[in-house]
Amino acid sequence: MIKFKILIPCYNDWKSLFKLLDQIDLNIKEIKSEFSILIVNDCSSEKMPVLNKNYKKIKTIDVINMKINQGHTRCNATGVRYLAEKKDFDYLLLMDGDGEDRPEEIPLLVENILKNKDISVVATRAKRSEGFIFKLLYQFHKIITLIFTGKNMNFGHFSCLTKGDVKLLSTKKSLWSNFAGTVKRYISKLKGIPTIRGYRYFGPSKMPLMGLVIHSLSIIATFKYQVLIRSIFMIIVLSFFFILNFNIIFPIAIFFITVFCVIIFIISSRENFEELSSSQDKIDDVVNIHTLKL
Numbered sequence: 001m002i003k004f005k006i007l008i009p010c011y012n013d014w015k016s017l018f019k020l021l022d023q024i025d026l027n028i029k030e031i032k033s034e035f036s037i038l039i040v041n042d043c044s045s046e047k048m049p050v051l052n053k054n055y056k057k058i059k060t061i062d063v064i065n066m067k068i069n070q071g072h073t074r075c076n077a078t079g080v081r082y083l084a085e086k087k088d089f090d091y092l093l094l095m096d097g098d099g100e101d102r103p104e105e106i107p108l109l110v111e112n113i114l115k116n117k118d119i120s121v122v123a124t125r126a127k128r129s130e131g132f133i134f135k136l137l138y139q140f141h142k143i144i145t146l147i148f149t150g151k152n153m154n155f156g157h158f159s160c161l162t163k164g165d166v167k168l169l170s171t172k173k174s175l176w177s178n179f180a181g182t183v184k185r186y187i188s189k190l191k192g193i194p195t196i197r198g199y200r201y202f203g204p205s206k207m208p209l210m211g212l213v214i215h216s217l218s219i220i221a222t223f224k225y226q227v228l229i230r231s232i233f234m235i236i237v238l239s240f241f242f243i244l245n246f247n248i249i250f251p252i253a254i255f256f257i258t259v260f261c262v263i264i265f266i267i268s269s270r271e272n273f274e275e276l277s278s279s280q281d282k283i284d285d286v287v288n289i290h291t292l293k294l
Contacts, residue, residue, distance in 0.1 A: 001032075001033060001034050002033045002034070002090050002091070002114070003033065003034045003035075003036070003088060003089045003090050003091075004033055004034065004035050004036070004089065004090070004091050004092075004093055004110065004160075005035075005036050005037075005038055005083060005086075005088070005089035005091070005092050005093070006024065006035060006036070006037045006038070006092075006093045006094075006095065007038050007040070007076065007079045007080070007083070007092060007093070007094045007095075008020070008037065008038070008039050008040070008094075008095060008096070008097045009039075009040045009042060009072050009075035009076055009079070009096070009097065010039055010040065010041055010042065010044065010097045011041075011042040011043075011044050011069070011072070011075075011206075012044045012045060012046045013097060013098060013202070014044075014046065014048055014049055015201070015202050016097055016098045016099055016200070016201040016202050017039065017097040018049070018051065018053075019099070019201050019202075020095075020097055020098075020099060020103060020201070021037070021051075021053070021055070021058070021061070022053070023103040023104075024037070024058065024103045024106065025055040025056060025057050025058050026103075027103045027104055027106050027107060028057050028058075028103075028106055028107070028110075029056060029057045030107070031057075031106075031107060031110055033110065034059055035057060035058055035059060036058070036059045036060045036061070036062070036088070036089070037058060037060070037061045037062070038062050038063075038064065038079055038082075038083065039061065039062070039063045039064065039097075040063075040064045040066065040075040040076070040078060040079045041063050041064065041065045041066060042066055042069050042070060042071070042072070042075045043065075043066045043067065043068050043069040043070075048063070051289045051290060053290065054293065055290060055292065057292075058290065058292065059291070059292045060288060060290060060291050060292065061288070061289050061290035062286055062287065062288050062289070063286065063287045063288075063289055064078070064079065064082065064283055064286050065283070065284040065285050065286070065287065066078070066282055066283060066284060067282050067283070067284045068282055070279075070282070072096075073176075073177065073178060073179060073215075073218075074176060074275075074279070076094060076157060076179050077175045077176050077179070077276055077279060078279040078280070078282070078283070080092070080094075080166060080169055080170050080175065081170045081175075081276060081277075081279050081280060082279075082280060082283070083166060084166055084167050084170035085167075089163065090162075090163055091110075091113060091160055091161065091162060091163065092160070092161045092163070092166045093106065093109065093110075093159070093160045093161075094157050094158065094159050094160075094161070094179070095157065095158050096156075096157060096158070098200045098201060098202075098205075099198050099199060099200050099201035100197055100198045100199070100200055101123070101156075101157070101158040101198065102195065102196060102197075102198035105123060105158070105193075105195045105196075108193055108195070109121050109123060109158075109159075109160040109193060110160065112160075112191060112193050113160045113162070113191075116191065117162070118162060118164075118189070119162070119189045119190070119191050120159065120160065120161040120162050120165045120183075120187055120189070120190055120191070121159060121160045121161075121190075121191045121192075121193055122155040122158070122159040122160075122183065122190055122191070122192055122193070123155055123156075123158035123159060123192075123193055123195040124154045124155050124192040124193060124194050124195065125154055125155065125156070125195065125197050126194035126195060126196060137212070141153075141216045141219075142154065144216075144220070145216075145219060145220055147230070148220060148223075148226070148227045148230050148231070148260075148264075149220060149223040149226045149227060149230070150226060150230070151184055151223060151226075153180060153181070153184060153219055154192070155180060155183075155192065156179075156180050157179050157180065158195070159183065161183075161187075165183075165187050168186060168187065169182055169183065169186065169187075170276075172185075172186055172273075173271045173272055173273035173276060174221075174222045174271045175276060176270070176271055176272050176273070176275050176276040176279075177218045177221065177222070177267075177268070177270040177271045177272075178215070178218040178219050178221070178222055180219055181218065181219040181220070181221070181222030181223070182222060184222070185222050185223060214267065217263065217264065217267045218267055218270060220264055220267075221264045221265070221267040221268040221270070221271070222268075222271075224264050224265055224268045227261055227264050228261060228265075231257050231258070231260070231261040234253075234257055235254050235257055235258070238250045238253050238254050238257075239254065242254075
């Protein structure tokens with residue numbers, strides 16, 4: 001039987017996580033595959049409640065308890081690194097624990113990856129549920145990313161990866177800084193599946209605006225050399241136009257492009273293979289909280 005592992009990071013949001021587990025169990029009940037879940041507890045300040053559930057489809061639920069708080073992206077990286085050498089799964093499904101990655105879409109991802117078993121699947125965002133300001137900023141992020149990298153970034157963490165791609169990603173230092181950018185850069189064959197971005201189960205997002213900005217820049221920084229090449233080209237073109245027409249707008253544009261390029265290279269310093277490879281040392285313990293009763 002084909003085995004799927006579902007990786008979910010969590011920090012304090014146990015109420016959302018437990019609701020998500022209920023919905024996962026409900027939505028995978030007709031899939032003739034085995035499903036286990038790995039939760040990465042990012043050193044939550046709130047103690048995890050006791051799980052009193054008898055799931056009908058989820059085989060096991062294990063929790064990696066981290067010694068220190070690392071953040072969402074690094075929890076995912078730690079989980080990927082932890083699973084890379086494990087033999088108890090064929091595919092890895094990553095999703096957020098707040099409901100925005102809809103468990104109703106899991107059968108769609110599974111169906112598509114089983115059609116082409118060697119090609120990883122990502123959930124592209126055909127429709128978003130956030131407010132107008134967030135959608136506007138997201139479109140701005142996509143445009144800037146396209147201009148400076150040539151890449152159309154239309155997916156996040158929600159994905160289903162082959163075991164081979166999991167092993168590949170676990171060796172890339174950029175995984176420590178950004179998941180989606182690393183997937184886009186290193187996985188040559190990807191299939192995008194249009195999905196609807198869900199609503200959070202409980203409360204607003206806890207990520208501050210600066211966190212979103214750094215997240216956006218981290219994606220772009222995964223392609224820092226493309227950014228450098230494109231920036232040099234744009235500066236040459238703008239300098240040529242400035243020579244032809246002494247307009248103040250050209251040196252201003254050159255200045256902002258230069259600053260942006262420098263920022264990208266500074267952000268890229270977050271990519272750290274030593275931190276990634278030693279991430280397992282930051283695991284306190286791994287606890288099983290559910291095993292399917294046959």
